[in-house]
Amino acid sequence: xxxxxxxxxxxxxxxxxxxxxxxxxxxxxxxxxxxxxxxxxxxxxxxxxxxxxxxxxxxxxxxxxxxxxxxxxxxxxxxxxxxxxxxxxxxxxxxxxxxxxxxxxxxxxxxxxxxxxxxxxxxxxxxxxxxxxxxxxxxxxxxxxxxxxxxxxxxxxxxxxxxxxxxxxxxxxxxxxxxxxxxxxxxxxxxxxxxxxxxxxxxxxxxxxxxxxxxxxxxxxxxxxxxxxxxxxxxxxxxxxxxxxxxxxxxxxxxxxxxxxxxxxxxxxxxxxxxxxxxxxxxxxxxxxxxxxxxxxxxxxxxxxxxxxxxxxxxxxxxxxxxxxxxxxxxxxxxxxxxxxxxxxxxxxxxxxxxxxxxxxxxxxxxxxxxxxxxx
Numbered sequence: 414x415x416x417x418x419x420x421x422x423x424x425x426x427x428x429x430x431x432x433x434x435x436x437x438x439x440x441x442x443x444x445x446x447x448x449x450x451x452x453x454x455x456x457x458x459x460x461x462x463x464x465x466x467x468x469x470x471x472x473x474x475x476x477x478x479x480x481x482x483x484x485x486x487x488x489x490x491x492x493x494x495x496x497x498x499x500x501x502x503x504x505x506x507x508x509x510x511x512x513x514x515x516x517x518x519x520x521x522x523x524x525x526x527x528x529x530x531x532x533x534x535x536x537x538x539x540x541x542x543x544x545x546x547x548x549x550x551x552x553x554x555x556x557x558x559x560x561x562x563x564x565x566x567x568x569x570x571x572x573x574x575x576x577x578x579x580x581x582x583x584x585x586x587x588x589x590x591x592x593x594x595x596x597x598x599x600x601x602x603x604x605x606x607x608x609x610x611x612x613x614x615x616x617x618x619x620x621x622x623x624x625x626x627x628x629x630x631x632x633x634x635x636x637x638x639x640x641x642x643x644x645x646x647x648x649x650x651x652x653x654x655x656x657x658x659x660x661x662x663x664x665x666x667x668x669x670x671x672x673x674x675x676x677x678x679x680x681x682x683x684x685x686x687x688x689x690x691x692x693x694x695x696x697x698x699x700x701x702x703x704x705x706x707x708x709x710x711x712x713x714x715x716x717x718x719x720x721x722x723x724x725x726x727x728x729x730x731x732x733x734x735x736x737x738x739x740x741x742x743x744x745x746x747x748x749x750x751x752x753x754x755x756x757x758x759x760x761x762x763x764x765x766x767x768x769x770x771x772x773x774x775x776x777x778x779x780x781x782x783x784x785x786x787x788x789x
C-alpha cells in the first residue's frame with residue numbers, strides 16, 4: 414500500500430486553511446473539536462492505579478493509568494503490586510509503544526521510575542515541567558544536577574555532563590544496575606519554563622521539539638521515549654502530539670491534530686488537557702511548517718499571518734482552565750469515578766488493541782511511502 418505524500422508547502426497551505434476555518438467565530442471550530450474529545454477514554458478501567466495498595470504511588474489521586482496499556486514493571490520479591498508505576502505506553506506514529514507518558518516521580522517512586530527506564534530500554538527522557546512552581550512541588554528531582562552518582566533501588570544514576578540550550582538543559586546520564594558492569598547512556602532533556610496548565614513561547618517549544626525529533630531520527634529505536642510533566646497528561650500530551658505530527662509532516666503526510674489527540678486519549682487519560690493547549694498545537698505546527706524554527710519551507714510570511722490570526726483570537730477568550738480537576742485532587746466538572754467502571758464493550762477493546770482504523774495504522778513505514786513525491 415502506498416500513501417500519497419505532499420510537499421511541505423502543500424501541507425502548510427492546507428493546514429493554514431483548516432486552522433483559519435477552525436478559528437472563525439471566536440474559535441468555534443476548535444471548541445467543537447475539543448468538546449467532542451471529552452468522552453474519549455472515560456470508560457476505560459484504571460483498577461491497578463485505583464487499588465488501595467497503589468494509591469500512594471500516584472502524584473494526583475484522580476490521574477491514573479489505563480489498565481490495558483499501563484507499563485508493567487517486573488515483580489519484585491513475589492509482591493504482585495510491585496509491578497505498578499503510573500505510566501502508559503502511548504503511540505507516536507510508528508507503534509503502540511513509541512512513547513511512555515508518566516507522572517513526575519515522587520520521592521517514593523523514584524526507584525520505580527528508574528527501574529521502568531532500565532527495563533524498557535529507554536534512552537531518551539523528556540521533562541517538560543519545572544521542579545517547583547512557587548511552593549508547590551511538581552516533580553521530585555530524580556537525577557543529580559551536577560556530576561555525581563545517586564542510587565535508586567538497584568539502579569545507579571550518574572550525571573556525566575550537563576549543557577544548556579536556549580531554553581532547556583541536556584544532561585547525559587550513565588545508568589547501570591548496581592554491581593553490574595553493563596551501562597547505558599541516557600539523554601535527559603529538561604524544558605523547565607512551561608508552566609502547569611499554560612503554554613510556552615511558540616518558537617521556543619518548536620525549536621526544542623525539533624531538536625528532540627532530530628535526535629530520535631539518528632538513534633536506534635531501542636525502546637520508547639519517556640515524556641513527563643507533573644501529571645503526565647497536559648504538557649506531555651501537547652509535546653507528544655506535536656512531535657508525532659512533525660514526524661508525519663516531515664514525511665509528507667497531512668497532520669490531523671484531532672485524530673492524534675483522540676488516539677492518545679485512548680491510551681492515557683486527558684492527554685492535551687485544555688482548549689488553549691489544543692489550539693497551541695495548531696499554532697506550533699503552523700510555525701514549524703513555515704520554517705520559523707527548524708523548518709525548511711520559504712512560506713514563513715504566509716504562515717505567520719495565519720498563526721498571528723489564531724493567536725489574536727485566543728487572546729480574546731478567557732484563560733483556559735481544566736474542567737476536570739485541579740492538582741490537589743479536588744473534584745470539578747469532570748469527576749473521576751469512585752468505583753471501578755464496567756468493562757468497555759468488546760469492540761472498543763479490539764479497536765484499542767488492534768487499531769486498524771486509527772491514525773497511525775493509516776501510515777505505513779517510510780519504505781512504503783510514495784517515492785514520487787517528497788516534502789520540499
